Amino acid sequence: MSASMAAPDTAGPVTPPAGTPRRAKGITGTRPWVAALFLLPALVLLGALVVYPIGYSIVRSLYDAGGSGFVGVRNYGTVFSDSGTLTAVRNNAIWVVVAPSITTALGLIFAVLTERVRWGTAFKLVVFMPMAISMLAAGIIFRLVYEQDPNQGVANAVISSVHDTFSAGSAYPGARPRPGADLAPTAGGSYTTRSTVRPGTAALLPLVGIPQAELPSSAQQAGRPRGGGITGTVWLDFTPGGGGRAGVIDPGEKGLKGVTVQAVKVGRVVASAKTAADGTFTLPATAQGAQLRLPASNFAARYGGVDWLGPTLVTPSIIGAYVWMWAGFAMVLIAAGLAGVPRELLEAARVDGANEWQVFRKITVPLLAPVLAVVVVTLMINVLKIFDLVYIIAPGATQNNAMVLALKLYLTSFGGGNDQGVGSAISVLLLLLVLPVMIFNIRRIRREGRR
């Protein structure tokens, strides 16, 4: 963080209020060697570990993997032609555009809304807290959140429970007719009887392929349909302990509750029923002469949740973790800016009849523009170097889909690969990308110095 601040100003909030001269003047009479004494440690460290490496990287990027052969700009060519690095470049572009804008927008919304609620401070504390923890810890936190199994990852647990509320999961995934029964597979995973139904003759529809342990504990002994009308039974044709006969309802065999049974005439559904607790069902008289169909919805596989860390979603998912970490940063800076917006201006606009949205759009946001710009630029610089989150959250299988420049640099030059030429080229590329901000900062400080 310390090396990532954008557009710094000579008078931050920790300094006393302005009014005193900004440019400090030297105390007369100090000898240069005294100044050298005070500066020396800093200059040595900065020179050896920050300035010298910049030059070294630029030169090194023009040499091959081992560092002995001069290759000109070939390493830069590799960065923009190798498909792995190109993915990193593309993902970095996505990161730099998407992450700062979402983070800043959320920070703005939170800053404006929390001014009203009494527990606004507590809210800010909660949202700001992730700033204090490491990217590693945040990465582990979100690996847990994004676990694929709805029994492990809270994101999929929430999503699949919502999913199941709106479209009930099938009751018996993987179930199929007992071989030899009068049920043939038909389109889309459904099963249909070959014969047609008549009143008075119960249709027996035996199923297998359901583990005994997965039956609901309320499952009852399968029943024989009673009475007239068009009836039948859907049951699990399996006798625990063995000894059952195929296609016959033996004692101990359970009825399957809640199975949808449709009566179909010439491809059209004329009636439909659901089985009772003992597996029996009754269809209206209109079903006479129809074939019975067990639609695929009875057997569909259970909803497995979203594949957060799969190839397509892995980068958006990691950006989500980043937003979680940094929205508090944006919120706190914007809230401080908001405190400096003159209330009279807002009041005057309201008196003139502006509605709240207009006040927000036309007055608050323009007045906050400098703060918003600083937040966005700071986040962009930060995002450009994103490493830990991607390295920790992306599983091995989709690491290449989530690749970013800083991670590529690490993997190319240290973790596994040993190509310090391409690694240096990537690092110079990162430096070039922050160069505009660097120049902007320097010009700004110079301007202030002259004032």
Added chain:
Amino acid sequence: MTAVDSPRPIPSLPARLTARFGGGAMRLALLLVALFWLVPTLGLLVSSLRGPTDIQSSGWWQVFTSPAQLTLHNYASLMGNSAITHALLNTVLITVPATLLVVVIGAAAGYAFAWLEFPGRDWLFLLLIGLLVVPVQVALIPVTDLYARLGIFGSLFGVILFHTAFGLPFAIFLLRNFFAEIPRELLEAARLDGAGELRLFARVVLPLGGPAIASLAIFQFLWVWNDMLVALIFANSNSAPLTVALQQQTRQFGDNIDVLSSGAFLSMVIPLAVFFAFQRQFVNGIMAGAVK
């Protein structure tokens, strides 16, 4: 609790929003957001308090129905794991010196930039501003080579020096601006009393710089404590801090959730304590670097 709060609230904007959408809806939305922000961390904490078999077999939210699952087993085995405790010690041995060094060296240079005359001062300061945004990635390969030649590659010392160097631009910038606001008369009076530069610096400037130094120290402390990349490169298995030790366990994430969740939480305890204790200074440090 007031540090993250802004001094003056806008009374009317949300008041009208309240009128329009109903304050209840806004409150509910904010409450949901707060929950959304808390749940991931809560998940880590609860996971770290469940035994390995429970973690493997069901989601952490099961503890709300069967609180008997809660156990300190993971933390006990973490504390018995010498690799982890050694790494925790390394984290402290890296963070404390790197913080102290940045404060001392940064304050000395900040004072020189603010109050001493030397040739090229303005030019050097502009260079320093430029260094504020240099990505650490630029230095990884060159410093690896430099450290190898100096024989400090893999040592705690090398990691500390690297963190110090990359903390310095911000430190000097922050402190120079703060020191520049010290009234000139105060320094001149001390000089007339016969104080030398060193004495002046130690007895007048440093104490007056207290608030800025506090912000800087907290910032640097959190930065170094939470670092993984620098240590990943420059530390070896003997000098690796907690972040690197845990990172190595993430390869088999599913099998190591017990170690990882408790270890990650252990690594968060100190930063969170520092954060809650010194919020004001932390926020001031952030704003000094960014606002306006």
